[in-house]
Amino acid sequence: MPRTLARSSLLDAISSLEYGFVSNHQPSGHAEHDDAEAKTATVKQVHQATLAWASELEKKARHADAIATIEPGLPVGVYSADCTPVLVAALDVKGQPLGVMAIHAGWRGTAQEIVAKAFMDFHARLGGQGPLTLKAVVGPCI
Numbered sequence: 001m002p003r004t005l006a007r008s009s010l011l012d013a014i015s016s017l018e019y020g021f022v023s024n025h026q027p028s029g030h031a032e033h034d035d036a037e038a039k040t041a042t043v044k045q046v047h048q049a050t051l052a053w054a055s056e057l058e059k060k061a062r063h064a065d066a067i068a069t070i071e072p073g074l075p076v077g078v079y080s081a082d083c084t085p086v087l088v089a090a091l092d093v094k095g096q097p098l099g100v101m102a103i104h105a106g107w108r109g110t111a112q113e114i115v116a117k118a119f120m121d122f123h124a125r126l127g128g129q130g131p132l133t134l135k136a137v138v139g140p141c142i
Contacts, residue, residue: 008087008137017089017097018075021139040075043067045104049112051121065109066118068101070126078104085139086115090126095133098126 006021022036041054043064052064055071067076068088078085083106090098103118119134126132 006140010135010137011087011089014089014091014095014097014135017100019087019089019100021085021087036075037077040077041067041069042077042079045078045106047106047108049109049114049117051101051103051118053125065106065114066101066103068099068118068122068125070099072097076100076102078102080104080139080141082142083107084110084141086136087139088119088122088134088136090122091133091135092129093131098129098132 011017011019039057041056041058042060043052043062043066044060045065046063048063048065050064051066051068052062054067054069054074054076057074065078067078069076083104086103086105088101088103090100092098099122101118101122103115105114123132123134
């Protein structure tokens, strides 16, 4: 497992959800870090307000600053340095994940309302599955 910098009790309460804010300073060749990153769908971050939906593993194939999925077991992630990462889980009435989303909120994306737009798109896609709860956490940032 990659070295975790921060976790949230809000998301820790979802037993079937695996997540974490991890450091990019992990030495290359560390098997757990390399394996987890290799299995995580990502986008080519462009500091805009676009959400991409992933149905399979892809690595920086599309330009966006948020990535979401409804595919069970498909991890999604964003990279951040001084920008703000936001992780979101949509849960059904039984507390089971319906989908997950990772948002990279830099100042340009924030000015373009990336978080609000991504939430609206995420909710619109998942809202047809019945009542849901969205839980979100903000990760380490400057």
